Each structure stands twice: as C-alpha cells, then as structure tokens.
Amino acid sequence: MNADPARIPVIVGVGQVNDRPVAEREGMDSIDLMVTAARAADEDAGGRFIAMCDWLACVPQISFRALNPETLLPKALGISPHIDHVEIPSGDTPIRHLNEAANLIARREARICLIAGGEAVRTSSRRNQTSGPGGGTFQAARTASEIRRRYGLIHPVDIYPLYENATRAAWDQTLAEGQAETGLIWSLMSKVAAESEGAWITSAKTPAEIVEPSVENRLIAFPYNKLMVANSSVNQGAAFIVCSLATARAQGVPDDRLVYVWAGASAHESEEPLERVAWNRAPDGMRVALERVLQVNGINAGDLSYVELYSCFPCVPKMSRRVLGWPAEKPATVHGGLTFGGGPIGNYMSHAVVAMVQALRREGRTGLLFGNGGHCTHNHAIVISRAPPSEELLGKDYHYQAEADAARGALPSIGDDYEGLVTVETYTVSYDRSGNPSYGVVISLAPDGTRVVAKVDPEDVATIAFLTDGNVEPVASPGVTKKEGGTLHWRPAP
DSSP: OOGGGGOOOOEEEEEEOOOSSSSSSGOOOHHHHHHHHHHHHHHTTOOGGGGOOOOEOOOOOOOTOOOOOOHHHHHHTTTOOEOOOSSSOOOHHHHHHHHHHHHHHTTTSEEEEEEEEEHHHHHHTTOOOOOSOOOOOOOOOHSSHEEEEEEEEHHHHHHHHHHHHHHHTEEEEEEHHHHHHHHHHHHHHHHHHHOOOOOOOOOOHHHHHHHHSSSSSSSTTEEEGGGGSOOOOOEEHHHHHHHHHHHHHTTTTOOOEEEEEEEEEEOOOSSSOOOOOOSSSSSSHHHHHHHHHHHTTTOOOOSEEEEEEOOOOEEEEHHHHHHHHHOOOSSSOOOOOOIIIOOOOOGGHHHHHHHHHHHHHHSSSSEEEEEEEOOOOOOOEEEEESSSOGGGGOOOBBBBBHHHHHHHHOOOOOEEEOOOOEEEEEEEEEEEESSOOHHHHEEOOOOOOOOEEEEEOTTOHHHHHHHSSSOOOTTTOEEEEETTTTTEEEEOOO
C-alpha cells in the first residue's frame, strides 16, 4: 500500500437504535435517537473518538421540526465541530455525507467525522404533532407544481409507480411476472431483516405474502401493496464515525474492525418529477452514478460481496440491479430494506452503512451502497471494503452531473389540454385506506409528442379494471383524452 495512512479514510465505529417504548407517546425524539446512536458508534470504535470530532453531518429530520440537530446534537455530545449543512432530507443524503467525510480526510481537511441521523415519526404521530413546531408532515403538496396538484401526483408514492409500470412493459414482463420479481426481491429483504439487529420488522415474508393484497397488506398505489413500500412509522437512529487510517491506528483500533471508504459517484434529475425524458428505463442520473461507481473503483457486480440498493419502492432496486448486473436471486440489502429494515425518511442509508460495516467485519470483502431520494431524483453510490483504496481514489470528485445531463434526450412539453387519440406512456391508480380506488392517472404522448396528463375517475370501473387486471398491457396502448369540467380524462380507445 503506497498511500499515506493519514489520507486513507476508514469507518471505525457504527451504532444504531430502535426505540420501542411501551407508551409510544413517551418515545425518544429525533435528537435523542441521534445522541444514542452517536454514543453507540463511539463505543463501537473504542470510546475515544467523539470527544475529538471536528466535522459533523446531521441528516435533516422532519418528525420534530422545532428541534435543530445541528445545534442540539453537538451540545448534547459536548463538541464544537464544523457542521456540514443540508437543508432537505433525501434518501441519498447519508451516502453524500460519507463521501464528503472520506474526501475531507483524504485532503487532510478533517480528522474525525461523525455522521448521524434519527427520525421519531412514530412518537411524533402519537403526540399528534402533525403540523407546526414538532410536526412531522411532508410539505409535498405545497411545493408540487400546479398540474401535479390537479392530478394527484404529489407524493413519492404517486410518482414511483409510473416507473414501475413503464419499466415492466419495457422489460417485456406481464403484470404477474413483474409482481413476482417484486415478491422475490422483497421476500429476500424480509429474510435479511429477520436476522438484522437494527431492523424494525423481523418477521420473514413469502413472495405470496408480499404480492397478494389483504387487510394487513392493503393496496396503496398500483401495483404496490403496503408490504412493498417504505415504512416511515418508526423511531430509529443511526450514526457512524470516519477518520484516517493513521488516526485509527493511533487510537488502537484493531485492523479487523476497519472498513475502508473507496470512491463514490452522484448524479441527479430535475426536482420536477414530470420532467423525465422517459419512464421506461433507469433515469440517467441513476444509471451514470451506478456505472461510474463501478468503473472508477475498477470493479464489477461479481466483485461485490454485498449491495444495498435503495428500496423505497420496488422500481428502484429493479432498475438499479439491472444497471449493475445484480441478480434478483441475491439479496439487495444488508439491513432489510425500507419496508422491513425501516424507512426513517432520509436516514435509511445511515442504517445501511452500519449494517454493511457489520457484514464486512464478519465476512466478505467489498460492498456497494446506493441511495436514491426525492421522486427518483437524487442518486449517490459509494464502495466500501475491507481492503484499502488505491492512491488515485483518495479525495476523488464524485460529481458526474454533466455526464448525466449530456445523456438525456429532449424533454417533451407537458400539459393537460390535448383532447384526442394518445398513446400510453405509463399510469397508476391510487387507493384509499379501505382498498378502493381513489383515482387513476394516465400519462400519454399526443401525436405531436406532447406529454399529456389525464385522470380516471374511480366511478369508471371498466377503465380502472383495464389498468389493473393484467389481462391487457395498458402501456403503449391507444387511448382517448377529453376535458370534463376542467379536468382531462383518459379512457381506452374504442
């Protein structure tokens, strides 16, 4: 190894916490979870690192909005580090923080870095803190574009199924085949969670239990059931400590506890989720981030002992595993996924880092961590390993945005004024808590290439059935749009 040990980043300590009080109103808040996880990470590292921490990154939390972790966490830990500020939580944030910490150490700009996050959505909801100070609600409806608000494409659960249905058709899968792939991937995740010390749900599920709707597994947004989507009703915190190899050795950390940080890659899409060139393939930001993280580190999928592929909704690990060449038959998680491991808003990947470090300490050599956030918007991947990185990987720039931007084709114009014959790009159906359709949304292309957004009323039973029964593939089928009361509606062509 030729690299200077003072520039080689290593993860020396990891910690996480699941808070399950008997009286849920009395559970920890987000800061309590971060403090507990950070102290657990310090203990895991030998108990000598937090006091020397000079760089801190907190994953933004939403469940107790009045609490600022960037102020309260350093105070609770008795430290005064530089703070790396991020405004809005995103699923890729912990990986970005890990990459930043590793690069700062490689450039000798930081000595000991602490990354921590926590979400107490369960406690917040039990205290009825759903708005205002301490509230835990998303602000998606406020920030969504007008056309998205009109047609109910507001939250991630409204957007990700658009990828699911379009990619299924592009991969030449029937509805049953697409659901079977989800059932396989999610069942394997549940089995990992059953053996994971940090997972929230630890009961393994069969593929059939994942795929088949039931009272406990209600329909959410077609084709997703409850057991296919992120579970944010959790109280979870996680933290990890990064320093140089030289610092770790000086503090007496045994070599078999060290996990090295290699290079990362990131690229992103527009913050407006309807501004996607295509729905039927991995977005360019995702593809570029995953392809580049393999290329830069000089590895392929066969070199990976483990992966953590972000799993807020099934389309994400389905698309990302195809980019990587990762088989569906191998687990796509080391923690359990966002359904079973738990989905603490933007902090899931902190738990994945903890679980990946623990897995690599036990056996294996190299792992890949991939975080995805927003509305399939933000992407950041990184490799960690039991082996040290080569000199050329130290401090390497992880931004590949220009490449992703250059790869995109022309974006179609978007509207809801075209009336006439269209061709379906993708679609979804939203359901109420009783499992009844609330509305459908169909996104189509007009003959002039305009992307047309239209709604299907729940009373239109025949059209809802056409979209969901699997007898005919709706994607690429002809339809007709017509304005009714100011809203554009879609029906299959006669």
